[in-house]
Amino acid sequence: MELGIFLMPAHPPERSLYDATQWDLELIELADQLGYVEAWVGEHFTVPWEPICAPDLLLAQALLRTNSIKLAPGAHLLPYHHPIELAHRVAYFDHLAQGRFMLGVGASGIPGDWALFDVDGQNGEHREMTREALEIMIKVWTEDEPWEFRGKYWNANGIAPMFEGLMQRHIKPFQSPHPPIGVTGFSAGSETLKLAGERGYIPMSLDLNTEYVATHWDAVLEGAARSGRTPDRREWRLVREVVVAETDAQAYRYAVDGMIGRNMREYVLPTFRMFGMTKFYKHDPAVADGDVTPEYLAENTFVVGSVETVVDKLEATYDQVGGFGHLLILGFDYSDDPGPWKESMRLLAEEVMPRLNARIAKKPATAMA
Numbered sequence: 001m002e003l004g005i006f007l008m009p010a011h012p013p014e015r016s017l018y019d020a021t022q023w024d025l026e027l028i029e030l031a032d033q034l035g036y037v038e039a040w041v042g043e044h045f046t047v048p049w050e051p052i053c054a055p056d057l058l059l060a061q062a063l064l065r066t067n068s069i070k071l072a073p074g075a076h077l078l079p080y081h082h083p084i085e086l087a088h089r090v091a092y093f094d095h096l097a098q099g100r101f102m103l104g105v106g107a108s109g110i111p112g113d114w115a116l117f118d119v120d121g122q123n124g125e126h127r128e129m130t131r132e133a134l135e136i137m138i139k140v141w142t143e144d145e146p147w148e149f150r151g152k153y154w155n156a157n158g159i160a161p162m163f164e165g166l167m168q169r170h171i172k173p174f175q176s177p178h179p180p181i182g183v184t185g186f187s188a189g190s191e192t193l194k195l196a197g198e199r200g201y202i203p204m205s206l207d208l209n210t211e212y213v214a215t216h217w218d219a220v221l222e223g224a225a226r227s228g229r230t231p232d233r234r235e236w237r238l239v240r241e242v243v244v245a246e247t248d249a250q251a252y253r254y255a256v257d258g259m260i261g262r263n264m265r266e267y268v269l270p271t272f273r274m275f276g277m278t279k280f281y282k283h284d285p286a287v288a289d290g291d292v293t294p295e296y297l298a299e300n301t302f303v304v305g306s307v308e309t310v311v312d313k314l315e316a317t318y319d320q321v322g323g324f325g326h327l328l329i330l331g332f333d334y335s336d337d338p339g340p341w342k343e344s345m346r347l348l349a350e351e352v353m354p355r356l357n358a359r360i361a362k363k364p365a366t367a368m369a
Contacts, residue, residue, distance in 0.1 A: 001318075001360060003353050004038035005031045005345075006074060006239045006328040010263050013048040015333060020051060023335040025062055030342060032066035034349040040074025040104055040182070040204075040328065046112030049267040056093055063097055071097060074204070075104030075184045079119050079129040083136035084156050091141065094174040101175070104204070105134060106184040107192050111275075127191050129153050134195075140169075141178040182237065188215045188280070197223025197231050204237040204328070208280040209301060210320040213238065217321065234325030238317070241302040242329040244347040245340060248305040254340045255304050259332045261294035269293070307351045314356050
């Protein structure tokens with residue numbers, strides 16, 4: 001199993017955009033030094049707790065501060081970009097990164113963003129737009145002959161050379177035919193993850209509980225069946241809250257009393273309750289919504305504890321979902337008390353993952369089928 005980091009990025013609303021960005025860059029740089037293989041940065045427009053609206057600008061700075069870690073917007077929200085412009089921007093970044101760029105795409109699940117861009121997310125328009133936008137972007141990257149596209153949401157032209165060749169299409173990605181594409185899924189039975197299965201893209205899931213995330217792999221399988229593909233669980237990314245410390249008690253307190261706990265109390269849990277999604281966090285449906293607190297999550301959902309405890313919890317998750325290939329830890333803004341967070345990242349890379357991979361290596365090869 002490979003290790004990476006996923007930055008929503010989560011920051012308290014009082015944090016300046018500049019300071020928030022500096023913390024994110026610090027985490028990506030540390031992840032690179034510790035051997036994390038990839039870093040994903042989210043894109044949002046109307047959530048003060050997730051304030052970064054242009055992940056590629058942040059990643060362009062991270063590119064200059066790192067050596068080997070792969071960098072990816074996670075994800076560009078396709079309904080909010082003209083696909084021709086975004087296809088060219090992605091291709092350009094791919095050249096700058098020289099093989100260290102991955103592209104995350106998503107449909108957007110934030111009602112505030114839907115309203116801002118006048119997209120009907122309630123009736124699935126955001127998913128239709130994502131599919132159409134991605135089709136155009138692929139044409140930009142792969143089709144050399146002239147083409148025309150007349151869609152429901154966008155019109156575009158793959159122009160022939162003009163004015164004796166002085167104007168022509170000339171920007172293609174560095175990686176052929178394009179960078180690896182990851183697709184984020186959030187809702188149970190995610191339609192965007194069905195698209196990932198259908199196209200052979202990298203599926204990415206927020207792991208709230210085993211039953212919930214199992215619907216994500218089912219969605220990948222359903223999409224893959226449409227095109228006759230066989231998806232590989234080793235490509236599946238699971239995103240989890242993870243804190244490792246010397247003892248279980250230390251990890252618990254740092255999570256609950258620190259920024260993870262505050263983020264849950266002030267933003268995530270109120271949002272989930274508002275939209276009827278708290279059920280996805282429960283280990284037992286009988287648990288009352290009001291009992292789903294940061295303390296409950298640290299005890300039942302998050303991967304929090306000593307090295308041995310975290311290894312046990314991650315192995316249990318691996319077994320329960322049938323196997324996955326990449327663990328992406330959620331990054332949080334602990335810039336006011338960074339020491340334990342950075343130590344957690346180190347322990348995860350240097351102590352947890354070698355032990356976990358030694359256990360996984362002993363499992364039957366069919367576990368990832």
